[in-house]
Amino acid sequence: MHHLDRVASTRKTFCFAFVPALVAAASSLIVIGAWAASPLPDEQSSSDPVPSESYTHASELIPLDGKRHLNLLCIGSGAPVVLFDAGAGVDMITWRHVQGRISQLTRSCAYDRAGYGFSDLPDGLSDAYNAAQDIHKLLKAASITGPIVYVGHSGAGIYGSLLERLHSSDIAGAVFVDPAVPNIWKLQAQALSPEGKREYLKPPAWVSQIRGCLEAAKMGLLSNPRNDQQKQCAYPSWYPEDLDPILHAEIARRYASAKNWTARMLEFDSILPNGSTSSRDDREIPRDVLSFGSKPVIVLSRDQWFDPDDPMSPTDQLRAFTAWIAAAAALAHSSRRGQHVVVSNTGHFIMVSQPAVVADAVRRVVEQVRQDGPRRPN
Numbered sequence: 001m002h003h004l005d006r007v008a009s010t011r012k013t014f015c016f017a018f019v020p021a022l023v024a025a026a027s028s029l030i031v032i033g034a035w036a037a038s039p040l041p042d043e044q045s046s047s048d049p050v051p052s053e054s055y056t057h058a059s060e061l062i063p064l065d066g067k068r069h070l071n072l073l074c075i076g077s078g079a080p081v082v083l084f085d086a087g088a089g090v091d092m093i094t095w096r097h098v099q100g101r102i103s104q105l106t107r108s109c110a111y112d113r114a115g116y117g118f119s120d121l122p123d124g125l126s127d128a129y130n131a132a133q134d135i136h137k138l139l140k141a142a143s144i145t146g147p148i149v150y151v152g153h154s155g156a157g158i159y160g161s162l163l164e165r166l167h168s169s170d171i172a173g174a175v176f177v178d179p180a181v182p183n184i185w186k187l188q189a190q191a192l193s194p195e196g197k198r199e200y201l202k203p204p205a206w207v208s209q210i211r212g213c214l215e216a217a218k219m220g221l222l223s224n225p226r227n228d229q230q231k232q233c234a235y236p237s238w239y240p241e242d243l244d245p246i247l248h249a250e251i252a253r254r255y256a257s258a259k260n261w262t263a264r265m266l267e268f269d270s271i272l273p274n275g276s277t278s279s280r281d282d283r284e285i286p287r288d289v290l291s292f293g294s295k296p297v298i299v300l301s302r303d304q305w306f307d308p309d310d311p312m313s314p315t316d317q318l319r320a321f322t323a324w325i326a327a328a329a330a331l332a333h334s335s336r337r338g339q340h341v342v343v344s345n346t347g348h349f350i351m352v353s354q355p356a357v358v359a360d361a362v363r364r365v366v367e368q369v370r371q372d373g374p375r376r377p378n
Helices: 020-027 092-102 128-141 156-166 184-191 194-200 205-218 228-234 245-255 258-271 280-284 314-332 355-372
Strands: 060-064 068-075 082-085 108-111 148-153 171-177 293-301 335-342
Touching (some): 060 128, 068 092, 068 128, 082 092, 082 128, 082 156, 092 108, 128 156, 128 280, 156 171, 156 314, 171 355, 184 194, 184 314, 194 314, 205 228, 205 258, 228 245, 245 258, 258 280, 314 335
Parallel strands (some): 082 108, 082 148, 148 171, 171 293
Antiparallel strands (some): 068 108
């Protein structure tokens, strides 16, 4: 979830120091898998990201409920359609390295959740239920026929899990990239020492900073920031890659917008716990056991986790990380054909640091869906 430091980097920052001994200790507690990424068709051209100019304007504004629109960017052709869903707090730009590759294989679509990018703000809450319902409505309104391969990063692991529960016929297979799962807060907190749990449950400073950034954006102060606080709001220092001038300017434009900060505030109000280990999103998830049946599902997890600035001890960081990985493994095992893969030498944004690995996982699921045919077992 990028900004969800208690999940993505355990706390505070989004840069991970690779500590082999501690990662080895974590690996001994979980089952991991690995493969060598296989080339996609026309690998040289498919390695190119989606052109930067594609993100400087709306691609296709799909009407929902006759009142608001979600921005949808589709390239390539073929079935099944792959739909990319960004993690909490960011938009489709984070998928640009993978979407370009997958467009060589099949129709590849990415969308911006309500309020992000060029999508309109929601009418109400930006919670898991409304996010899942928006995907269902988007598929119908955009005339995307047949079940999709859903690809979700971080917080989208919660949205994709709920979509499977609410509209199982929408999904033919799924790839989850370092995903959060329902009740992850409780699972991590339960793994910690008493001291670690107390530290873990403290509200992160950036939660209040979001509201400050929103107020600054409303006053038009972020287009030309004058102090350190405004500069921190105006451009995300945590962004997972260096961007070219076109995308850098576009990101700066988005973060100067009150709409962007409103979307972030609404989403984090739902996805983060408030005074407990349970969030609004957690309370919306049915208590039955999630099952993807025999749909092909691949879950990719990072192996870098240690944060030297985290107030929790390295031992508690390891416990929180292990709980995160174990939850990802359980998500994979919710399918009889699920696979859980820990990707070496990568942090939370696996699709940025190792896009070929993510693209290969998507390719594998697409091929399995094609082999299953229209009468895929449930």
